[in-house]
Amino acid sequence: MTLKSDWEIVGAPIDPDSDERLFFTDHGWETIEAAAARIIPTDHDPGAREARVIVFLDRYLSGTDYVFAAADGSGFLKLTDKFADAWRARIADMQQTYRDGILELDAIAEREFGKHFKALAESEQDSVLEILSGAPKPKPVTLGTTESVGTFLQGCFDEGLSFFDALCLHVRQGFYCDPVYGGNKDRMGWRTIGFPGPKSLKDTMDGTYSTTEYFVPEYDWHELVPQLKMRSGG
Amino acid sequence: MTHTRKPDPVDAIVVGLGATGGTAAKVLSEAGMKVVGFDRGPWLRAQEHYSGDELKFINRNYLWPDPKLFPRTLRHDEESVAEPFPFSPTPQLVGGGTNHWAGWVPRPRESDFLQRSLHGDLDGANLADWPIRYEHLEPYLTKVEWEFGVSGIAGADKYEPYRSKGYPSTPLRPTRFGKRFYEACNKLGINGFPIPHAMVTNQHKGRDPFNTTSFWNQYGDPSTARSNTLTTFIPEAVATGNFELRAESFVREIKVGKDGRATGVIYIDPDGNEVEQDADIVVLSLGAIESARLMLMSKSPRFPDGLGNSSGQLGKNATFHEYVFAVGLFDQEIDDPLYGWTGNYISGGTFEFYETDEDRGHIGGCLISASQTCHPINMVFPGRPTWGQAMKDADRDYFSFAMKIGAILHDMPVESNRVDLDPTVKDAWGLPVARITHKPHANDVAMSKWQVDKNAEILRAAGARKTIPVYLQRMTGNTCHQHGTARMGTDPATTVLNEWCQSHDVDNLFVVDGAGFPSSTGVNPTLTMMANAWRACDYITQVYAKGREERIKVG
Numbered sequence: 102m103t104l105k106s107d108w109e110i111v112g113a114p115i116d117p118d119s120d121e122r123l124f125f126t127d128h129g130w131e132t133i134e135a136a137a138a139r140i141i142p143t144d145h146d147p148g149a150r151e152a153r154v155i156v157f158l159d160r161y162l163s164g165t166d167y168v169f170a171a172a173d174g175s176g177f178l179k180l181t182d183k184f185a186d187a188w189r190a191r192i193a194d195m196q197q198t199y200r201d202g203i204l205e206l207d208a209i210a211e212r213e214f215g216k217h218f219k220a221l222a223e224s225e226q227d228s229v230l231e232i233l234s235g236a237p238k239p240k241p242v243t244l245g246t247t248e249s250v251g252t253f254l255q256g257c258f259d260e261g262l263s264f265f266d267a268l269c270l271h272v273r274q275g276f277y278c279d280p281v282y283g284g285n286k287d288r289m290g291w292r293t294i295g296f297p298g299p300k301s302l303k304d305t306m307d308g309t310y311s312t313t314e315y316f317v318p319e320y321d322w323h324e325l326v327p328q329l330k331m332r333s334g335g
Numbered sequence: 336m337t338h339t340r341k342p343d344p345v346d347a348i349v350v351g352l353g354a355t356g357g358t359a360a361k362v363l364s365e366a367g368m369k370v371v372g373f374d375r376g377p378w379l380r381a382q383e384h385y386s387g388d389e390l391k392f393i394n395r396n397y398l399w400p401d402p403k404l405f406p407r408t409l410r411h412d413e414e415s416v417a418e419p420f421p422f423s424p425t426p427q428l429v430g431g432g433t434n435h436w437a438g439w440v441p442r443p444r445e446s447d448f449l450q451r452s453l454h455g456d457l458d459g460a461n462l463a464d465w466p467i468r469y470e471h472l473e474p475y476l477t478k479v480e481w482e483f484g485v486s487g488i489a490g491a492d493k494y495e496p497y498r499s500k501g502y503p504s505t506p507l508r509p510t511r512f513g514k515r516f517y518e519a520c521n522k523l524g525i526n527g528f529p530i531p532h533a534m535v536t537n538q539h540k541g542r543d544p545f546n547t548t549s550f551w552n553q554y555g556d557p558s559t560a561r562s563n564t565l566t567t568f569i570p571e572a573v574a575t576g577n578f579e580l581r582a583e584s585f586v587r588e589i590k591v592g593k594d595g596r597a598t599g600v601i602y603i604d605p606d607g608n609e610v611e612q613d614a615d616i617v618v619l620s621l622g623a624i625e626s627a628r629l630m631l632m633s634k635s636p637r638f639p640d641g642l643g644n645s646s647g648q649l650g651k652n653a654t655f656h657e658y659v660f661a662v663g664l665f666d667q668e669i670d671d672p673l674y675g676w677t678g679n680y681i682s683g684g685t686f687e688f689y690e691t692d693e694d695r696g697h698i699g700g701c702l703i704s705a706s707q708t709c710h711p712i713n714m715v716f717p718g719r720p721t722w723g724q725a726m727k728d729a730d731r732d733y734f735s736f737a738m739k740i741g742a743i744l745h746d747m748p749v750e751s752n753r754v755d756l757d758p759t760v761k762d763a764w765g766l767p768v769a770r771i772t773h774k775p776h777a778n779d780v781a782m783s784k785w786q787v788d789k790n791a792e793i794l795r796a797a798g799a800r801k802t803i804p805v806y807l808q809r810m811t812g813n814t815c816h817q818h819g820t821a822r823m824g825t826d827p828a829t830t831v832l833n834e835w836c837q838s839h840d841v842d843n844l845f846v847v848d849g850a851g852f853p854s855s856t857g858v859n860p861t862l863t864m865m866a867n868a869w870r871a872c873d874y875i876t877q878v879y880a881k882g883r884e885e886r887i888k889v890g
Binding site for chain 1: 376377378379380382383384385386387388389390391393394395396397399401402403404421428488490491492493506508509510511513514517518521526527528529545546547548549550557558582583605606664666672674676677678683710711712713717718719720721722723724725726727728729730731732733734735763791800801802803804805806807808809
């Protein structure tokens, strides 16, 4: 029995430029790539399409070979025993969610516009996503207001999500993940929002990657915490 | 199920090797006891297994319990059927929650031990005083701060009770959002100060702190900066030669002899074999949910309702500290960036609103503090547009222009808020899972509303152009803090443990995690838990193991 602490490192970082399909059919690949491009569109910065979110998604959905990158990003962990069983079952469910989702995207597209989803204009694709999600397309954030929400867990696991919710989450993941997972090509997702991000996961293990420059450069605790001055009689 | 040969008996067994189990392993083995420690999770190697991989640590449960293997169920009232829900997903592995925690380690306050004396009978709650006082814990708070490694400045917190010693390590360099917090506090007359942090910023006990990656909260730390029992107390226990660690070994039952005393445990080893390990003393430190579950699963003719449960109180009065907060968005046209993703999660905080003020319309209060808005995939921006140009714009405009101020809800103990065994749902070993029944007390709802609104007010003073308050709707266990399922107290009819974390019913069974807490306190509980565990283990080695008994008299 290989323990979780001894999971073997296998494979290599995913090539974002690969056109090889491990899970999707050609039609599924093109449909999801088009949908992802509406979730994070291309503007003056790259979007999901350029960041190769589709490669990230295809590999994730292909089985259990790309679940956890090795800590240093040299490859992926080979799951064993109960962990492998749990992930196999989970990925199988998610594969079905995507197969059904692609059919649904096309069914809505055919009904509303008489074409497959991938053949529609962008505004038509947005209409299909509105119908699929059951809500209007999100409006821009406005300042000067207060909007309250309820508490939630810190993690964001995809198990049991509907197709639309899973797709939105996965596209974010593919846009902003460490590039070892096949998305965020050339760290373009990070660059879009100004996140420096490490050159490699290994750089986060040995002190090479540092964010110190984004902290306050000069400070005096007595200025920040006047209580210290009072205490020392200053 | 195959049975293997029985290993030799030992002096003590420690079940669950997180914050308090790691402490117990260290204290007992350093005192010369032969100890075997069990953890159902792996014994990972921090330098080899941890790095800044957001997807792996935050989204795919590399450390969080896999909900297919370790499910829990949740319901909000007695009539409902509990649904599977990853309630309070504290990592179950060697080092436990200290693997992934941000590491806020403020001290509790004197009032935390006196909730009933101060507030009397709060309708619908089950307030109780602790059977110990702050002064009983103070020497142990200091021990943990120095042995484990805590950064802070003594004297910066205007409201801190007596401390016998300062901190071994100075605070981290402030983040830019932290500086905003201090400035806003100073404007409003609030005593902001750097929250003590379970990490070292200088050379301490051979540790070399270098983690400035900002991959901190919920990530494993590959450096030696974080104070984590995996990299501190566990290796110290191993170094004594008295401690043997069995990882990925799942204890499913505490065995009881004819005399009603614990004789050891039955566990399932990594190959699926069932093994019995005998010991003179059994110490539980699985966290309040799993410790209660293991005791409830350990049924015998003498203890038909679970081990040590003659009071019927086992599992009850559970408290969980929901994290509630407000996020502030800043205008990039006029403001400098705050880089909310930087830092070791926390920065400044305050105890200004901790003690009861009747004018607020509720009792108690919480520690509040400014903290990270985290990384790109999971940026904490509740209500953010979920797709399209609006989402992309929101990420681009606010990723470096947001901060948040949160509160650890000081939730009230309520007898019907409890942990028991789910009647139908089983884990991957075929054993009944913990079912949580929880409904917030009215005081919890009022307190969280007041504290979150106060946080939003501070954010506005800091210059936020929009605030997003996150109020308590229901308990999700989002802090991973767990307390109160096996209350400490002097009366065996109404409590499960005595003041030494020792079972009233089974004298050689100790529960040293947060299960013993009679109330949740309004601070992050791990420092208090570790100090309390150390205190109980000192009692085990210095008094109990020598065949003596002592009592603490308070009030």
